[in-house]
Amino acid sequence: MSSFQHTIKKTIRFRGIGLHSGKPVTLTILPAEVNSGIRFVRSDMNQEAPTPAFMDRIIDTRLATTIGTEDDAPISTTEHLLAALVGMGVDNAIVEIDGPEVPIMDGSAGPFVHVLKKIGRSRQNASRWMLKILKEISYQDGDTYVKILPHNGFKVTCEIDFDHAFIRKQTYSANINPKKFAQELAAARTFGFLDQVEMLRQNGLALGGSLDNAIVIDETGVVNADGLRFADEFARHKALDLIGDLALLGFPLLGHVMARKSGHGHHFALMQQLAAQPDRWDLVTYEKEGENRVLEKVASTTREAGDMLLSYLVPPSVALAGEPCMA
Numbered sequence: 252m253s254s255f256q257h258t259i260k261k262t263i264r265f266r267g268i269g270l271h272s273g274k275p276v277t278l279t280i281l282p283a284e285v286n287s288g289i290r291f292v293r294s295d296m297n298q299e300a301p302t303p304a305f306m307d308r309i310i311d312t313r314l315a316t317t318i319g320t321e322d323d324a325p326i327s328t329t330e331h332l333l334a335a336l337v338g339m340g341v342d343n344a345i346v347e348i349d350g351p352e353v354p355i356m357d358g359s360a361g362p363f364v365h366v367l368k369k370i371g372r373s374r375q376n377a378s379r380w381m382l383k384i385l386k387e388i389s390y391q392d393g394d395t396y397v398k399i400l401p402h403n404g405f406k407v408t409c410e411i412d413f414d415h416a417f418i419r420k421q422t423y424s425a426n427i428n429p430k431k432f433a434q435e436l437a438a439a440r441t442f443g444f445l446d447q448v449e450m451l452r453q454n455g456l457a458l459g460g461s462l463d464n465a466i467v468i469d470e471t472g473v474v475n476a477d478g479l480r481f482a483d484e485f486a487r488h489k490a491l492d493l494i495g496d497l498a499l500l501g502f503p504l505l506g507h508v509m510a511r512k513s514g515h516g517h518h519f520a521l522m523q524q525l526a527a528q529p530d531r532w533d534l535v536t537y538e539k540e541g542e543n544r545v546l547e548k549v550a551s552t553t554r555e556a557g558d559m560l561l562s563y564l565v566p567p568s569v570a571l572a573g574e575p576c577m578a
C-alpha cells in the first residue's frame with residue numbers, strides 16, 4: 252500500500268442507467284486536492300456543499316448503500332463505484348452525478364476500473380493515513396458476522412451460504428492491492444434471484460435491471476446466456492460490496508475483514524462498532540515509501556487518533572436491513 256495520497260490524472264465521464272430507476276445518468280469523476288477524500292455532488296440539484304463519502308452520511312442500507320445530506324440529495328448504489336476508487340488506490344476525487352443513483356454499468360466495478368487504469372492516478376504530496384486495527388472488532392447477528400482482525404496489510408475473506416441448489420457455500424479470500432482488485436474483484440457482477448427480481452419490479456424497483464447488468468438465477472441455475480465470469484463470482488461480488496461499503500470509513504484499512512452472509516446493513520453495523528471502540532484501532536502513516544517503510548508513525552496518541560475519526564462519527568439512526576436480495 253502506498254504511503255502517499257493519490258488522485259486521478261484527469262476528469263473521466265461515464266453514462267449509464269440507474270438500476271432501480273431505469274433512468275439515464277451521467278457520472279463525472281474529477282481530480283481533487285489532498286485530504287479532501289471522495290465527495291459526491293448532485294449536479295442536478297443546488298447542493299450547498301458536496302457530500303463526503305463518509306459513514307455518518309449513510310441514510311439507507313436496503314438493497315444498496317445510499318448516502319445523503321440534510322438538503323435531501325440522496326445518492327444510491329455507491330458501493331461499486333467506491334470499491335473501484337479505493338480498490339485502485341484513489342484517495343481524493345469529486346464525483347458529480349445528475350441523478351439519485353450511480354449508474355449500474357454492467358453490474359460490476361469493471362467499467363470504472365478499466366478507465367481508472369487507463370488514465371492512471373497521480374501521487375500527491377501528502378501522507379496517506381490508514382486505519383490500523385489493533386484488536387478484533389466484530390458485529391454478529393445470528394449466523395451472520397462481520398469482523399476485522401489485526402493484519403499487516405488489507406485482506407478480505409467473504410463467505411456466502413445461500414439455501415439454493417446452485418449457489419450454496421462459496422468463500423473468497425485474498426490480500427487486496429490495486430492489481431489484485433482489478434484482476435479478481437472488479438468484474439464480479441451483482442446477482443439476484445428471478446422471483447425476487449420480479450417482486451422488486453412490482454414495487455417499482457430494479458426497473459433498470461436486466462441480464463446486461465446482473466446475474467439472474469432461477470431454480471435451475473444462471474439465466475444469463477454467457478454464464479459466470481468466475482466460478483465463485485457471487486462470493487467475489489460480496490467482497491467487492493464489502494470493500495465499497497468500508498470505503499465509507501474514509502481511510503484505507505490495515506486489517507483482515509472477515510464476513511459471513513453479510514449485507515450492506517451489517518457492514519454499516521461493523522463501522523458503528525469500530526467508531527464506538529477507538530481503543531481497538533489507530534490512525535497511522537508510514538514515514539518511508541516502498542520496502543523500507545518499517546518506520547510507522549502513529550498518530551500522536553491513540554486517544555487523539557480516535558477523536559480525529561470520532562468527530563465525524565455520530566451514529567445516525569438507520570434501520571438495519573437483513574440479507575438483501577440484490578447484492
Ligand SMILES: [Zn+2]
Nearest residue numbers: 330441492578
Ligand atoms: Zn453489489
